[in-house]
Amino acid sequence: MQTGIIVHALSSRKSRRLLRLALAGALAMTLALLNACSNSNSPNPSKAGASGPAAPVTVALVEKKTVPIELRAIGTVAAYNSIAIKAQVGGVITAVHFNEGQHVKKDDLLFTIDPRSYAAAVRQAEGILARDSAQLKNAIKEADRSAVLLKRALISQEEYESSLANAEALKGLVQADQAALTNSRLNLEYCSITAPGDGITGQRLVDPGNVLKANDATLVVINQIRPIYVNFSVPQQNLPEIREHLAQAKLPVRALISGLSEPEEGDLTLIDNAVDPATGTVLLKGTFPNREERLWPGLFVNVVLTLAQRENAVVVPSQAIQTGQQGTYVYIVKPDQTVELKLVKVAFTLDDQAVVEQGVEPGQQVVTDGQLRLVPGAKVEIKQSAEEAEAPLP
Numbered sequence: 001m002q003t004g005i006i007v008h009a010l011s012s013r014k015s016r017r018l019l020r021l022a023l024a025g026a027l028a029m030t031l032a033l034l035n036a037c038s039n040s041n042s043p044n045p046s047k048a049g050a051s052g053p054a055a056p057v058t059v060a061l062v063e064k065k066t067v068p069i070e071l072r073a074i075g076t077v078a079a080y081n082s083i084a085i086k087a088q089v090g091g092v093i094t095a096v097h098f099n100e101g102q103h104v105k106k107d108d109l110l111f112t113i114d115p116r117s118y119a120a121a122v123r124q125a126e127g128i129l130a131r132d133s134a135q136l137k138n139a140i141k142e143a144d145r146s147a148v149l150l151k152r153a154l155i156s157q158e159e160y161e162s163s164l165a166n167a168e169a170l171k172g173l174v175q176a177d178q179a180a181l182t183n184s185r186l187n188l189e190y191c192s193i194t195a196p197g198d199g200i201t202g203q204r205l206v207d208p209g210n211v212l213k214a215n216d217a218t219l220v221v222i223n224q225i226r227p228i229y230v231n232f233s234v235p236q237q238n239l240p241e242i243r244e245h246l247a248q249a250k251l252p253v254r255a256l257i258s259g260l261s262e263p264e265e266g267d268l269t270l271i272d273n274a275v276d277p278a279t280g281t282v283l284l285k286g287t288f289p290n291r292e293e294r295l296w297p298g299l300f301v302n303v304v305l306t307l308a309q310r311e312n313a314v315v316v317p318s319q320a321i322q323t324g325q326q327g328t329y330v331y332i333v334k335p336d337q338t339v340e341l342k343l344v345k346v347a348f349t350l351d352d353q354a355v356v357e358q359g360v361e362p363g364q365q366v367v368t369d370g371q372l373r374l375v376p377g378a379k380v381e382i383k384q385s386a387e388e389a390e391a392p393l394p
Contacts, residue, residue: 054380067353086218095111146163201220253265266286
C-alpha cells in the first residue's frame with residue numbers, strides 16, 4: 001500500500017515539471033514572435049523618413065538684405081515742459097478765462113485776481129513820486145543859487161554844502177519812489193495770470209471766489225506736448241556702443257503705441273550722466289515732434305533705438321530656427337526634395353527674422369513649418385505658406 005502511494009507522488013511531481021517546461025517554452029516563443037514583429041514594424045528612422053511618405057512642409061528662401069541693429073525697451077512719455085501755475089500776489093480770484101484741457105498759447109489770460117487794492121497802490125506810489133520829484137527840482141535850484149552866492153561870498157561854505165546835500169538826498173528819495181512805483185505796477189500786472197508758454201491745461205484746481213496767497217497753491221498745470229520726450233532705460237552693457245554711434249550721427253528712435261500701427265519718429269537727445277547702480281541701467285531720452293499729439297504724458301510705449309544698418313546680412317524667418325542638443329539648426333530642402341539638417345549661428349533676431357552668421361547661404365530653402373515630422377534625409381512635399389495663400393493674385 002505504501003509502495004503505491006510513493007509511485008503516485010513521483011508521477012505527480014514529474015507531470016508538474018513537464019508542465020512548467022512546456023509553459024516556459026511557449027512563453028519564449030511568444031516573446032520571440034513579438035520581438036520579430038516589433039523589429040519588422042520599426043525600421044531605422046532615417047531610412048523610414050527617406051522611404052516613407054513625403055512630409056508636408058512650408059519653406060522660405062534665405063535672403064541677403066540690409067537690416068537695422070536695434071535696441072528695444074519700454075519707455076514712458078513725459079511733457080517737454082510741465083509748468084505749475086501759481087499766483088504771485090494774494091487776493092480773490094474774480095474770473096477764470098480757460099476751459100480744462102484747452103490748448104493755450106503764450107501770454108493767454110488764465111485767471112484774474114481782484115486788482116483794486118493793487119491799482120490803488122500804484123496811484124499812491126505815483127503821488128509820492130510826483131511830490132518828491134517837485135521837491136528835488138526845488139532843491140536843485142536852491143543848490144544852484146547857493147553856488148552863485150558862495151562865489152560872491154554872500155553865504156558860507158557850510159550853507160552851500162547843506163543845500164547841495166539836501167538836493168542829493170532828494171535825488172535818492174526820488175529813485176526809491178520810482179522803484180516803489182515799478183513794484184506796484186508789477187503787482188498790478190500779476191493780478192492777470194497768463195500762460196508762460198504753449199501747452200494744454202489740466203484740471204483747474206481753484207474756483208472763482210477763492211482767496212489766494214502769493215506763491216502758495218497750484219492753480220493749474222500746463223503741459224507742453226509739442227515736442228515731447230520719451231524716457232527709457234537700457235542695460236549698461238549697451239552704453240559704449242550707443243555713445244560710439246551717437247558720436248557719428250543722430251540716432252533715430254521709434255515709439256510704438258499700443259493699438260496704433262504707425263510709430264512716432266524722433267531722435268535720441270540725452271544719455272544720462274550716470275548709470276543707476278540699483279538697476280545697472282542708464283536713462284536715455286528721445287525727443288519727438290508729436291505733431292498729431294498721439295504721445296501723451298505718462299503713456300507707456302515700446303521704444304526702438306536704431307544704432308546702425310547691417311548690410312548684406314543673411315536672413316531667415318525666425319520660425320525656421322530650431323534648437324536641439326547640438327545647438328540651433330535649420331532644415332535645408334535640397335533639389336531632390338529631401339532635407340538636410342544644418343547647424344547655424346544666429347547673431348540676433350529682429351521681429352520675425354533671424355540674422356544668421358554661418359550655416360546657410362542666400363538662395364537656399366529652409367523649412368519654416370512642419371519640422372517636427374522631419375529627420376535628416378526625409379522626403380518633403382512643399383505646401384503653400386499661409387502668407388502666399390492670403391496674397392492677392394497678380
